[in-house]
Amino acid sequence: MFQTDKARVTLADTNSAKPTRRGALRLLTLGFAAATATMISARTARARIFTGFIEGTAVGGYDAVAYHTQGEAVPGDPAITLEHEGATWRFSSEANRAAFAADPDAYAPEYGGHCAWATAQGYLAQGDPEIWRIFDGRLFLNATQGVNRRWLRDVDGFIMQADANWPSLK
Template sequence: MHPIFVLPLLLAGLTIASCGAPTTSSAPVEEAATTEGAAPTDAAPSDAEAAEATPTESAETVETVAAASPESTTLAAVYVQDAVAIAGADPVAYFTEGAYVPGSTEFTYEWSGATWQFASAENRDTFASNPAQYAPQYGGFCAWAVSQGYTAAIDPTAWTIVDDKLYLNYDANIQSRWERDIPGNIAKADANWPAVAQ
């Protein structure tokens, strides 16, 4: 079994060139599927509806795993469901395939107190060589929720890569909110993280 590593907390701001906007790629909003229990994609959920998805209200299916960093006493949380990180999505595939790809129980890696699944041994080994590069920001919790001061579950098809960092969101509607002000939402989420996960 591989040793468990701890997700470094990247509290530095967004890297943006002074002459342009951040580089981004994301799932097409119209193709993003809604998770069970999430608001339909034809109606934008209210802030209260989005808050209903917090892990504390669905403790049977969503857990927060905290791991102490050897460099400090700060805790890093990872979004897990049934002990599997980020709903079983292959985090490397977002970067290499430009798409959500489900992971497999055949290719797993233990990191930051969670089991991460991958579509291939190659993706698992790529992740193992540099987990912080491929792991989503804010432990894989909904990036928009963290920007609002709480944590929420994610739909792995609602994703965005900004400046080579992966951000996941609750669903396509919430991702639309996130995309209205990506730099501002990242700045707010960075300020709120990791305190909102404790």
């Protein structure tokens, strides 16, 4: 049935057309979330190398060559860098930068520096540059010491799983 009470119609029309403070905040929050997701996905799509969200360097700024040649995690020098696969790589020496430039695949961490165990489980997580192992000449990072202990229980099996999962995750 029709209601002819103009005050009610006007009030209803006014309330539905006027944005509320809560509604505006929701729209702003949704817009911010969408913009952030777009930036993160664009960055991820652009580079398969994990660079973190703040520092923007591969392997957390550590020298990828030093793991292989010195057997330890050595922080890279911000003045000695190289751009490779959309990421900035730091090195502790010019010699290490030259070695990486000559054969990046020999030194770069597997799965773009993401956690090797997580990659084996079918998802991506940040690898910690101080929690690492080299197996068969390949550098693997893991997220935590606990995850690393799990990884060490079946290295070959986890590498097989991660190698199979990586193409669909990157």
